[in-house]
Amino acid sequence: MVSLPQRLGTWQRRICSLGWGAFLVGLLLSIACSTYAQLLSFETAPVVIDGRPLFEIAQTNQINAEERAEAISQELGERVASDTEIFVTSEIRNKAPVILVNGRYLMTVTQNDATAGGAVTARAQASAWAKLLNRELEIAQQERSKEVLRPRIAIATVALLIAAIVHRLIGYIRRLLRLLLERLTAPQEGQPPAGLNLLLALLLSLLRLGLWFGVxxxxxxxxxxxRRWSYFLRRQVLVGFLEPNLRLGQNEFSILSLVVLMGMLLGVVVLSGVFTNFLRSRVLRLAGINRGSGEAISILAKYSLIFIGVVVLLQIWGLDLSSLALIASALGVGIGLGLQNIAKDFGSGLILVFERPIQVGDFVEFGQFQGVVERIGGRSTEIKTLDQISIIVPNSRFLEHEVINWSHRNPVSRIRLPVGVAYSSDPKIVQEVLLETGYQHPQVLSTPAPRVFFTGFGDSALEFELLVWIANPPKQLIIKSDLYFAIEATLRDRNIEVPFPQRDLHVRSGQLPIEVSTEVLKHIKQLQDGSDHLSSKN
Structure with missing residues (x-):
């Protein structure tokens, strides 16, 4: 009977043997893989007939793969252009398989060619390529016949007509998507988001470009x-756009990958805008939040989503944010030199959002303009005047200049209406008329109550001032006009005159004709004699 220590020793030896065996197998596999990789590390290039790649050939000791493939392709093209029948065969010459076209040497098949083509030996690869060339060269000669060209011309015409129809349909699809997204986001005043329009326009252009490129x-x-030129152009485009030739940090990127990244970043911006519009029009409105607060929340949500989305995309794309330090430094220099005003406007926009001295929906007076704040953006603010004219104002100007905000915190404000009456009017009756007119207007608040001040004695009138309180500052011009119409009608009914400036002209009495003194007459006589003397000399 085997004891327990002996069993443990036996299992220990077996485990060690298995470990050493696994190590040796792994070592052999790694050597084999590295050897196979070295065998496949040669350069290859395609042999092409009329723009159709047939097979890949490898480089030799005397010539690289690109030049070798070009020479073989040119030789085959000349054979196809001739009207003679073509026979491709393979045979052994100087212990190497070669391919002949009508008995004329075309190429020697090497072991590297067999490895690139997936054959075991060069002889087997030469035989397979000879059969392939016989078939393809026959097809190439048939494609040049009129029997083949005529139906293909008809097919090309039909393809162009279908492409034109699909081109129009893409435009209709864009309009349908635009209407659908407008209903979903419900932006203010029915205007679609600018970013959404841009994204749809880019998608439309890309779809149409892809359509015509494919056709x-x-x-x-x-x-x-x-087909030859098409193949050449496609190859150059693919090499130029798909080859990783741009280095950012430790990674290399192709032009196509960067274009896709730019498109995805634009998509993040547009989707953030769509989400912001949905949040503003659906969620915040149903929650009962006022327009100004909702706009501030929407702006913060939009820029937060853009920041998070950009960071996540750059990380997924393999861009190390630390590698962008050089770009950030250059951007900082650019901001310091030429973009400082734009940076100042963006900073002012953040201050406007957080401090909220003005909000969307406020009625403000800025310089010579009055209007309602329609939008507070990152760089500028849009104000719509009472004439429905949009004024775009940089954000920094709201912090550098005085702004009158009629709606700040409390929209209730007071307006003043100066009125002048004739000196023969009774001031008490005038006060009664003005107060009565103020109380009767539906948009004038009863609390605080309207008041009338006797402001002074003018050149032509007794000067009064009616002060009323309103809750809708954007309509102050309309309210003033209504009140003036009502005041004029009431004063006319009470026979109270509204004077106009007058001037009195007093003419002092005298004698006509005007009497002239003797000194003046003597002086006039001297001047006349002097002029006569000068004329006689001449």
Missing amino acids: ITYITNLFPFT
Whole structure:
């Protein structure tokens, strides 16, 4: 009977043997993989007939793969252009398999060619390529016949007509999507978000561009003469856009990947705007939050979503934010030199959002303009005047200049209406008329009550001033006009005259004709004699 220590020793030896075996197998696999990778580390290039890649060939000791493939492709193109029948064969010459076209040497197949083509030996690869060339060269000659070209011209015409129809349909789809998103977001005054319009326009352009690119590529592939140029252009575009040739930090990116990243960043901005409009029009409005507070919450939500979305996208894309320090430094220099006003406007916009000296919906007086604040953006604020004219004001000007905010904290405000009456009027009756007119207007508040002040004695009238309180500052001009109409009608009914400036002209009495003194007559006589003397000399 085997004891327990012996069993443990046996299992220990087996485990050690398995460990050493696994180590040796892993070592052999790594050596094999590295060897296979070295075998596949040679350069390859495609052999092309009329823009159709046939197979990949490898480089040799004398020539690189690109030049070798170009020479073979040119030789095959010349053969196809001739009207003679083509036979492709393979044989062994100098212990190496070669491919012949009508008995003329075309190429030697190497072991690297067989590795690139997936064959075991070079001879087997030469035989497979000879059969492939026979078939493809026959197809290439058939494509040049009139029997093949005529139906393909008809197919190309139909493809162009279908592309034109789809081009129009994409425009209709854009309009439908725009209407759907407008109803979903319900922006103010029925205006669609600018970012959403931009995104839809870009998508429309990309879809139409992709449509025509695909149609043109399809049509050029129908004909052997145009297929060559199509293949060349596609290859150059793919190499230029898909090759990672831009380095940012430790990673390399292609132009296409950066374009996609820019599109996704634009999508983040637009989707943030759509979400903000939905939050403003649906959630905050139903919650009963006033327009100014809702606008501040929406702006903060929008820029927070943009910041988070940009950071997440850059991290997913593999961009290390620390690698952007150089760009940030250059941007800081640019801001310090040429963009300081824009940076100041953005900073002022943040102050306006947090301190809220003005809010969306406030009636403000700025310089010579009066209007309602419609939008507070990152860089500028939109004010719509009483004439329905939009004025775009940089945010920094609201902090650098005085702004009269009629709606700040409490929209109740007082307006003044100066009135002048003739000196023959009774001031008590005038006061009664003005107070009565103020109380009768529906938009004048009864509390605080209207008041009338006797402000002084003017040149032509007794001067009064009617002070009334209103709760809707944007309509103060309309209220003033209504009150003046009512005051004029009431004064006319009470036979109270509204005077106009008068001037009295007093003319002092005298004698006509005017008497002239003897000294003046003597002086006039001297001047006349002097002028006669000068004329006689001449």
